[in-house]
Amino acid sequence: MNLGGLQKLEGKNIRANGFRDSLSASKPQAMFHPVAELDNNLVDAWSELAGQASEPNIFYEQWFLRPALERLDHHHDLRLFLLWAGEPRHSQLLGLLPISPESRFGRWPVPHVQNWLHHNCFLGTPLVRKGCEQLFWEQMLKALDNGEWPGFLHINGMTIGGSLDQALRSVCSEQKRRCDLVHSAARALLQSDQDAETYYSETVRGKKRKELRRQAKRLDELGEITFSLHRDAKGLDQWIDEFLQLEQQGWKGHGGSALDSSEETGGFFRDALIGAAAAGQLERHDIRLEGTALAMLVNFHSNRGSFSFKTAFDESFSRFSPGVLLQLENLKILENPSIAWMDSCAAEGHPMIDSLWSGRRHIGRFSIELKGVSRRAIFRGLRLGEDLMAQIKGREVFDPTEV
Known part of the structure; x- marks a missing residue:
């Protein structure tokens, strides 16, 4: 590497380290914010976060999610998980994800907590500021572990192989916490x-x-x-x-x-x-x-x-x-x-768009273990049942990161 490249790399590392040091000094704060209590200060911070997101997701931007919250049915205890760099509303917003407790997992009466999607929401990847992916998952899992949330965490519709997926798997590996990709689909991508x-x-x-x-x-x-x-x-x-x-x-x-x-x-x-x-x-x-x-x-x-x-x-x-x-x-x-790219938001195997766009984007559902004896029992019992059903039906979840 030439001197100019080295100086650029060192400058990037200094900025990244400085950002992490400033976060450590300010003590990031996580909170579960009631969706009925949105105000302009939060909306402004939310919009700024979207502009700096590690992975773009318009479905969780304020101009899309707020009308959905106001117009469409959702669980009465739906919250916005917010991660602030310091004091809430007086510091940068580092991450956001709408989540709610659920009493059923598919056809099974299994309590858990899940990110919120609706019929016109086609991606569930959290909004997280660049460079804060690992911190986001660490703080979110900690908050869920210490709270009254049921069962396990299920993230539906997240991009497989992206920075948020990689950070989630890394955090769970470090914490010896199971994180299972339980479903995947490939949809048309124009790139x-x-x-x-x-x-x-x-x-x-x-x-x-x-x-x-x-x-x-x-x-x-x-x-x-x-x-x-x-x-x-x-x-x-x-x-x-x-x-x-x-x-x-x-x-x-x-x-x-x-x-x-x-x-x-x-x-x-x-x-x-x-x-x-x-x-x-x-x-x-x-x-x-x-x-x-x-x-x-x-x-x-x-x-x-x-x-x-x-x-x-x-x-x-x-x-x-x-x-x-x-x-x-x-x-x-x-x-x-x-x-740089366009997501079709179409179902896997769509006959029209799949014939026009050659690229594919892999979207997955992840189930993540939470701490606690009863939570662990619920998670492992469910996963055992899912694995048995998959074996009976001869299905296997495709993980493109392993190819």
């Missing part, structure tokens, strides 16, 4: 140094590209086709109305799972998009025929990451694949130097 056109030609097979060209040509024969990209709040209310109506007209609306099928989820969606726009983190795409929306797409950005949140399309035009054509426009995110 490449290639431009959109090159990526498309090398990822999507020729026969599929030919069919999409044919569909685009046939659609163009029906009238003027326009693609639009919006990154501000101009016309946002009307755009949201169109999106909700478009989704409601399709299979989700018929099945009762569309956002506008209930006042709560429709209101949550509207509040989240308005909040994202105010934070400068919203991106909207649409494809229109003579001004009428055929497909619409919502993306959220956070630091160098992006999340493809929701899409809706007019099913009467399904023979033209307007949703796929819109996703081809979305590939241009590869040419945005401020974005």
